[in-house]
Amino acid sequence: MHAVVLDEKRNFVWTEVPDPVPGPDEVVIDIRAAALNRADLLQRAGNYPPPPGWPEWPGLEVAGVISSAPATSRWKTGDPVCALLGGGGYAEKVKVPQQMVLPVPAGLTMVEAAALPEVFATAFLNLHLEAGMKAGDTVFIQAGASGLGLAAIQLAKFAGAKVITTVGSGEKAEFVRGLGADVVINHRTDDLEAALDANPPDIALDCVGGAALGRCINRMARYGRWIVIATLGGEKTEIDLDLFFKRGLRLIGSTLRSRTPEMKGRILAALEKEYWPAFSSGRLRSVVCRTVPMREADEAHRILERRENIGKVVLTLD
Secondary structure (H helix, E strand, O other): OEEEEEOOOOOEEEEEOOOOOOOOOEEEEEEEEEEOOHHHHHHHOOOOOOOOOOOOOOOOEEEEEEEEOOOOOOOOOOOEEEEEOOOOOOEOEEEEEHHHEEEOOOOOOHHHHHOOHHHHHHHHHHHHHHOOOOOOOEEEEOOOOOHHHHHHHHHHHHOOOEEEEEEOOHHHHHHHHHOOOOEEEEOOOOOHHHHHHHOOOOEEEEOOOHHHHHHHHHHOOOOOEEEEOOOOOOOOOOOOHHHHHHOOOEEEEOOOOOOOHHHHHHHHHHHHHHHHHHHHHOOOOOOEEEEEEHHHHHHHHHHHHOOOOOOEEEEEOO
């Protein structure tokens, strides 16, 4: 098979690599589409290596067709599926623990399905399992026009929450309002702290971190939960601990990729049970911005680097 492998200059090269050899609890997927995530950029830069046992090339979510499965598996040859990976999605094939595989929701294309597992599992994990989101909560979501942001907005609105989110342009603001965001803050022109003062969040899903975290966390509602999933805005901040503990706030660090396949399997099973029918009915959407042939992965990465995307960029294989 072939995969998109980094050369010594960190350029992508379409290279022949060994076919995956599945273990007793693994399936093999013939990949049709693989969605990009910002973590792929970090991995390419050498800052986010894959967990042990996963391929060296990037790719955290794919859709395709089962080509090999254990005899006792839920999955059969020819099943259309999507999957959460620890890495290895930029390729023609991948082996995956069978519990990390989901059916393609009825009515969705392979491209649409490839854009679901990573972002919706991350949003579900953090909003529901870490934060205990419920109807009536106010939820603050950083980077609302990213793939994860759009997934989180949809899950929050589906649950009956009020959504505050940040974007970087008027076009992105209009798009997230169309998905139901209630308060939209352009981080280039608007006052984020004033917006949070006016709308104290119960939950924050933060991929930015940095100095803004310390300035904003004490603007949460009492017993608020601020969840940090990345630090794109910097790794250091200052927190007023007096206000922090008097108001019963919680600061939670969370990553999906570092969790065991068993933990990921439980997250995906709950996501499928609670939300998968909503994709088929149209109540939830897979938001795909662009498709790019997998051999042109460099161009796909440039789209993310220039922050041109609203939603997911997906690599495709014929």
